[in-house]
Amino acid sequence: MRRTWPAVLAIMMTAAAVTSCTSRTTAADTPSRPSLRWGECPGPAEAALECARLAVPLDYRHPHGRTIDVEVSRLPSGKPAEKRGVLLLNPGGPGLPGLRVPVLMKLPEKVRDRYDVIGFDPRGVGHSTPVSCGFTRAQGETAANPPTPGSAADVSRQAASAKSLAAQCTTAGTANLLPHITTANTARDMDRIRTALGVPRISYYGESYGTYLGAVYTTLFPGRGDRIVLDSSLPPEGYDVEALRGQGAGFETRFPDFARFAAASERRYHLGGTPAAVREKYFRLAARLDDKPVRGYDGTTFRVVTAAMIRADSDLAGLAAVWHALDTNQPPPGSAAPGGGAYSDNYPAAYLGVICGDSRWPTDLATYRHNVSVDRVRHPMYGAFTANIRPCAFWPAPAEPKVRITDCGPSDVLMVHNLRDPATPLSGALRTRRALGERARMVTIDQGGHVAYLSGANACGNDAVNDFLVTGKRPSHDTYCPAAHPVR
Known part of the structure; x- marks a missing residue:
């Protein structure tokens, strides 16, 4: 595997189609410089973190019209004399706040010293002007994670729920904001943040959905990025129906790591003495919970919790404890229990x-029925769940065309990706790598889990990101990091 991997990459990294690089002038290209007044951050205090509110256009097609607020945070460099510039962070989602990420991420000191580290709550999120659909907890959980369909009739029932949820969202008090809560507009907000900070270029680290945001930013503003790191990349189309269906394949790729862990700990968790037995336990538990929930867990919750906790090696023991509790009709550990x-x-x-x-x-409802039937066979552990119909099927058409990620711009992107990523499978990242062409280099790491940088024991991947952010040095070609150690 290690000997043939570079050859596999070479095959998959065939030359990108030649595209014409045209100017990407947008309404964010304004001559005025907005100001930031730094002060205390909203919510729980964080030492050394300061915040400011930035007004941005709601609709960049009308830059002098209505504005909304974006809350921005700053963790100043500990060594201003060594500072290179600013490093903007995004934790993914979409829908996740990022204001405290500069503190929570715990960047290495040598990276921290080189930058003022900038966080922000994206438009519509958290302490920025927020959106709401008026969902109850149960509605919100169904909107984000529709139930696992067992038949075509289940898809039809979910369609009625999805249509109702979409209508509730698009008639709520903040419905007029929704057409503008997009990745492209968040990227434009990032450039307004850059302007407000008074810097000609920004460095960027984004993980998961944040990779798509970073790719859109560096496509819209190719000359305004400095050092761009994309960790655990989505496909170049972002979070669309195919990206969600792709999580079925990612789950299947990652699950054997957990199965080996649980089998090795069979005396403690009693989930099966072999990986095959642990896999069979998954199907039995999911089917039983579909039929009769236990302690608030139905089959969908079980699948969602499992998918979330296999994202990190550090959560595998906790996941095994959840399974054991459900298997013995006991309350699951509090951190994994839903609700509350x-x-x-x-x-x-x-x-x-x-x-x-x-x-x-x-x-078309028939499309979702077809997708469910295909993915149930193709990815039996998780596929039917991600293929079910969502409120997006009943959403108004997008307000603008999707940004097409291309290879136009300087060579300033470093991609890092785990070999067995359950949430953003490697296949989608390789497509983004092809779209970026010579703009990017990619480091693939033989480890499991979602998010590569600072999340595992593989020094090879961490060093590649650190070297790039501190010195600007990237690998001269796409590289592969062998496994550091097996999951225990």
């Missing part, structure tokens, strides 16, 4: 705003 606490529907509302507003989704 105060509820805000801001995440599912913003999530839908982006994924439905970025792409045209199939509207």
Whole structure:
């Protein structure tokens, strides 16, 4: 595998189609410089983190019209004399806040010293002007994670629910914001942040959905990026129906890591003495919970929790404990149990705003029935769940064409990706790599889980990102990092 991997990459990285590089002038190209007044951050205090509010156009086609607010944070460099510039961070989602990411991410000191690290809540999210659909907790969970369909009739029932949720969103009090809560507009907001900071270029680190945001930014503003890191990349079309269906393949690729872990700990968790037995336990538990929920867990919740917790090696023991509890009709460990606490529907509302507003989704019910039947066979562990119909099928058409990711611009992008990523499978990342052409270099790491940088024990991948952010040095060609150690 290690000997043949470069050859595999060479085959998959055939030359990108030649495209004409034209100017990407947008309404964000304004001569005025907005100002930032730094002060305390909203919410829980974070030492050394300061925040400011930036007014941005709601609709960049009308840059002098209505504005909304984007909340921005800054963690200043510890060594201003060594500072290179600013490093903007995005934690993915879509719909996740990013204001505290500069502190929570715990970047290495040598990276921190080189930049003022900038976080922000994307438009529609958190302390920026937020969107809401008025969802209850149950509605929000269904909107983001529709139930696993067992038949064509289940798809039809979910269609009625999806249509109702879409109508609720698009008639809510913030409905007039939704057409503008898109990746392209968030990228334009990033350039307004750059302008407000008074710098000619920004460096950027984005993970998961944040890779698509970064790719859109560097496509719209190719001369304004400095060092761009895309960690765990989506396909070049972003979070559309095919990207979600692709998670079925990612789940199948990653699950054997958990199965080996659980089998090795059979005396503790009693989930099966072999990986094959653990896989069979998955099907039995999912089927039983589909029929009769246990402690608030139905089959869909079980699948969602499993998919979330196999994203990190550090969560595998916790996931095994959840399975064991469900298998023995005990309360699952509190951190993995669904529900509880105060509820805000801001995440599912913003999530839908982006994924439905970025792409045209199939509207024909027969398409979803077909996708479910195909994916149930193709990816039996998870595929039918991701193929089910969502509110996006009943969403208004996108307000503008999708940004096409191309190879136009300087060679300033580093991609890092785990070999067994359950959420953003490697196949989609390779397509983004092809779209970026000579603009990018890619480091593929033989480890499992979602998000490569600072998330595993593989020094090879971490060093590649650190070297690029600190010195600007990238590999001269796409490279492969062998496994550091097996999952234990």
